[in-house]
Amino acid sequence: MSHNMAWRGLWPWLCAASVALSLLLLGLLLALLLSRGLGHFWPAPLEAVTLTSGETFAGEAIREAKLPDQPGHERLYFIGNRDSSEHDPHGARFRWINLETIAQRDTSARLVRLSRSPWGDFIGRLEALEQGGQRLEGDAAWQALSQALAQPENTRPDAQLMLQPLNGDAFMQPLEEVYRASRPNAMTWLAKVRYWGTGVGQFLSQGPRAANTGGGVWPAIFGTVVMVIVMSVIVMPFGVLAAIYLNEIAEQNRFTRLVRIGVRNLAGVPSIVYGVFGLGAFVYGIGSTLDEWFFSARLPSPTFGTGGLLWASLTLALLTLPVVIVATEEGLARIPDAQREGAVALGATRLETLTRVVLPMAAPAMLTALILAVARAAGEVAPLMLVGVAKLAPQVPIDATFPYLHLERKFMHLGYHIFDTAFHGDSMQAAIPLVYATALLLVLIVLVLNLTAIFLRHYLRRKRGQPC
Amino acid sequence: MLDADMTDTEKTPAVRFAPEHCSLGIERLSLAYAGKPALNELTLQIPRHRITAFIGPSGCGKSTLLRALNRLHDLNPEVTRRGRITFEGEDIHAANTHVAELRRRVGMVFQAPNPFPMSIYENVAFGLRLQKRLKKRQRDDVIEWALRAAALWDEVKDDLHASAWQLSGGQQQRLVIARTLAVKPDILLLDEPASALDPISTLKIEELMGNLKHQLTLVLVTHNMQQAARVSDYTAFIDDGRLIEYGTTDDIFTNPRLQRTENYITGRMN
Numbered sequence: 001m002s003h004n005m006a007w008r009g010l011w012p013w014l015c016a017a018s019v020a021l022s023l024l025l026l027g028l029l030l031a032l033l034l035s036r037g038l039g040h041f042w043p044a045p046l047e048a049v050t051l052t053s054g055e056t057f058a059g060e061a062i063r064e065a066k067l068p069d070q071p072g073h074e075r076l077y078f079i080g081n082r083d084s085s086e087h088d089p090h091g092a093r094f095r096w097i098n099l100e101t102i103a104q105r106d107t108s109a110r111l112v113r114l115s116r117s118p119w120g121d122f123i124g125r126l127e128a129l130e131q132g133g134q135r136l137e138g139d140a141a142w143q144a145l146s147q148a149l150a151q152p153e154n155t156r157p158d159a160q161l162m163l164q165p166l167n168g169d170a171f172m173q174p175l176e177e178v179y180r181a182s183r184p185n186a187m188t189w190l191a192k193v194r195y196w197g198t199g200v201g202q203f204l205s206q207g208p209r210a211a212n213t214g215g216g217v218w219p220a221i222f223g224t225v226v227m228v229i230v231m232s233v234i235v236m237p238f239g240v241l242a243a244i245y246l247n248e249i250a251e252q253n254r255f256t257r258l259v260r261i262g263v264r265n266l267a268g269v270p271s272i273v274y275g276v277f278g279l280g281a282f283v284y285g286i287g288s289t290l291d292e293w294f295f296s297a298r299l300p301s302p303t304f305g306t307g308g309l310l311w312a313s314l315t316l317a318l319l320t321l322p323v324v325i326v327a328t329e330e331g332l333a334r335i336p337d338a339q340r341e342g343a344v345a346l347g348a349t350r351l352e353t354l355t356r357v358v359l360p361m362a363a364p365a366m367l368t369a370l371i372l373a374v375a376r377a378a379g380e381v382a383p384l385m386l387v388g389v390a391k392l393a394p395q396v397p398i399d400a401t402f403p404y405l406h407l408e409r410k411f412m413h414l415g416y417h418i419f420d421t422a423f424h425g426d427s428m429q430a431a432i433p434l435v436y437a438t439a440l441l442l443v444l445i446v447l448v449l450n451l452t453a454i455f456l457r458h459y460l461r462r463k464r465g466q467p468c
Numbered sequence: 469m470l471d472a473d474m475t476d477t478e479k480t481p482a483v484r485f486a487p488e489h490c491s492l493g494i495e496r497l498s499l500a501y502a503g504k505p506a507l508n509e510l511t512l513q514i515p516r517h518r519i520t521a522f523i524g525p526s527g528c529g530k531s532t533l534l535r536a537l538n539r540l541h542d543l544n545p546e547v548t549r550r551g552r553i554t555f556e557g558e559d560i561h562a563a564n565t566h567v568a569e570l571r572r573r574v575g576m577v578f579q580a581p582n583p584f585p586m587s588i589y590e591n592v593a594f595g596l597r598l599q600k601r602l603k604k605r606q607r608d609d610v611i612e613w614a615l616r617a618a619a620l621w622d623e624v625k626d627d628l629h630a631s632a633w634q635l636s637g638g639q640q641q642r643l644v645i646a647r648t649l650a651v652k653p654d655i656l657l658l659d660e661p662a663s664a665l666d667p668i669s670t671l672k673i674e675e676l677m678g679n680l681k682h683q684l685t686l687v688l689v690t691h692n693m694q695q696a697a698r699v700s701d702y703t704a705f706i707d708d709g710r711l712i713e714y715g716t717t718d719d720i721f722t723n724p725r726l727q728r729t730e731n732y733i734t735g736r737m738n
Contacts, residue, residue, distance in 0.1 A: 251545060338582035341540060342644070346595035346651060347572030356594070357584055463631075 030443070037440035040433035041199035043184035043192050046111040046123055048166055049077070049097065050104040058111055058123045058166045059095065062429070073099045076429065080113075080121035081165050093120060094429040107185045112142070114163070115180035116173070120430075124165040129175075131159035145181055153179070203437060208392065208417075217438055222396045223309075223389075223411035224378060224445060230313035230407070231320065231377050232370060238317070239324025239373075240366055246325070247332040248354060260329075267322035275383025278315030283307055283387055303408050307388030309397045310407035315387045316380060320373035327372055331365015332358065367457040371450050378446045381415035389416045391424070414442040481725040482714035483702065484513060487557065491516040491655060491685045492537060497551035499532060499541070506532045508709040509551070519677060519686040521700035521717065523693065525732070529709040530689045531579075534657050537687065538574040539567055556654075572599075575653035579660040581640035583632035583647070588624050591632045591643055595651035610650055617683075618646035619676050638669025645676065655685045663691060674699050693733055697721045705729050
């Protein structure tokens with residue numbers, strides 16, 4: 001009895017607690033993505049470190065950890081400079097340093113960090129800038145470099161930089177390979193914010209560099225959005241027509257119930273199964289046939305007979321079709337029969353009733369269906385790996401050459417980009433911040449697509465005076 | 469007493485009208501939902517430009533009968549029918565009947581107001597847009613006429629483009645009547661049009677019916693004895709899918725021929 005009494009008072013709190021826990025976890029996820037994703041672009045201070053062994057190097061302190069077997073701590077430094085002689089033979093751009101072996105740390109204002117295209121970041125000193133036989137040294141060289149980088153990429157002067165790593169030999173670096181330079185230790189707070197802003201801007205607007213460990217993700221954003229839009233264009237008509245048939249036209253008997261159960265269960269099929277089907281049916285089946293008929297001149301190199309935007313969109317359309325059918329059908333079922341009868345009693349035919357009363361009323365449900373489909377499709381990676389996503393496809397699928405929308409092209413996708421940078425890059429440490437940033441972006445894109453649909457739905461309901 | 473009742477049911481006391489006064493004729497109509505009978509050999513004539521009320525207990529088949537008159541049962545494939553319904557002398561189930569046109573001419577107002585989720589204007593224009601194309605001026609005129617005929621014009625004329633779902637229940641029901649009137653029907657079927665409304669709205673709808681009978685034929689299904697007595701010219705008492713008694717409203721309410729009818733209208737049934 002007393003147990004019962006306790007339960008009676010407690011159960012609302014248990015329900016509330018589960019909501020609170022879910023919200024808390026979601027909040028944590030977002031906070032983590034936000035801080036790590038956006039923090040990546042903040043210009044971190046650089047240190048010139050002298051070890052007790054006499055060795056010196058320059059780097060960015062990433063984090064500290066306990067030493068594995070003994071007391072004391074070690075610190076992870078990003079040192080970059082893959083091409084210089086100080087670089088160790090393992091090809092790592094990160095270095096763990098035992099704190100006790102550090103003799104001196106110095107945050108010299110003259111330490112520069114250059115983002116370069118083939119070799120990744122350089123950290124060290126800029127000795128000189130040579131341009132057309134002229135040689136600028138020290139601060140003058142830095143001024144000239146900043147001015148050169150402020151210009152658009154194709155109008156920059158043809159110059160050589162003389163770079164000095166702290167523990168290696170100086171070497172010459174062509175200016176054209178450098179796309180960003182900073183002296184974070186000399187920056188004011190405002191300059192750091194501005195640098196952070198341009199960093200985020202470049203991340204969003206540029207293509208990846210240095211084997212996806214640097215640069216931006218613009219092609220992946222573009223690919224994701226275009227793929228989702230093409231998918232929506234394919235899936236919505238089919239899904240809505242199927243839902244109309246099931247709810248408005250078909251006689252409600254055991255067979256329609258069976259079809260309905262089947263559709264609902266299709267939504268639970270693992271996405272990789274759809275991927276395999278897409279590969280077999282669309283890419284190898286339809287794609288190869290299309291190649292034989294229309295693109296035989298280009299064989300044996302395939303046009304549609306390989307993964308591409310069209311096949312990826314079709315596969316995801318198939319994957320999201322059950323979601324669209326179910327959500328639309330629920331919307332149609334919610335419309336009271338009185339509305340249909342009202343239209344029919346005014347002399348409307350079945351088609352007129354459908355197009356003038358039923359479908360407009362079901363529009364919010366269709367938008368809900370679209371939201372669910374987009375959210376599902378934008379985050380899906382597994383099937384895409386089989387039917388058209390690429391590690392690097394700087395050519396976006398829409399451009400100025402006919403036919404403008406290139407459905408046969410391979411494309412980049414944010415979800416796959418996360419997978420690729422996280423697990424297929426050469427350096428785990430370098431990938432972590434990029435993965436956070438890309439994941440944040442993917443979440444934001446899904447959020448923006450969803451918000452658009454939600455506002456549209458809200459607007460439609462408001463227009464009719466329906467409660468929202 | 470019981471014996472007398474039974475024998476009287478065999479030969480139903482019912483008024484009959486000359487063909488030229490008869491708008492709708494129902495002949496031996498039987499109707500069943502998925503094999504379950506709802507109407508049984510019902511024969512009834514509805515006079516033109518009068519208000520005819522169907523009364524009877526819940527589930528007696530009066531709404532089913534009303535919905536048969538504009539073939540609304542076609543929407544439900546489980547309904548089976550025997551017998552004939554004629555509209556202006558023509559069989560409404562004949563192969564060459566244009567069902568949409570029949571439903572335009574035999575308009576219907578339902579128990580719960582069912583305005584479409586559009587503006588007031590668009591609701592009234594809905595039926596018009598299904599017909600031949602009217603110029604905007606002409607359409608506006610018809611809409612104003614219909615809203616005036618439904619005694620709603622003065623309340624909504626300033627905001628015709630407001631959503632119809634923001635009107636009160638009584639206004640919504642008058643809007644639905646206006647919507648039906650706009651397509652110029654010959655008959656208006658009203659299925660308990662005031663049952664969901666407050667007394668003042670009910671009074672307005674009843675006044676409206678009295679005005680409308682000069683233009684068209686009205687058939688009213690109601691649960692409300694007083695309402696039937698107040699507004700209708702003829703009353704048919706239906707029970708268990710059969711016509712029990714049909715006569716002028718005065719006769720039915722003041723001088724019913726059958727004990728069963730009297731029991732029902734005085735509230736002594738069951």
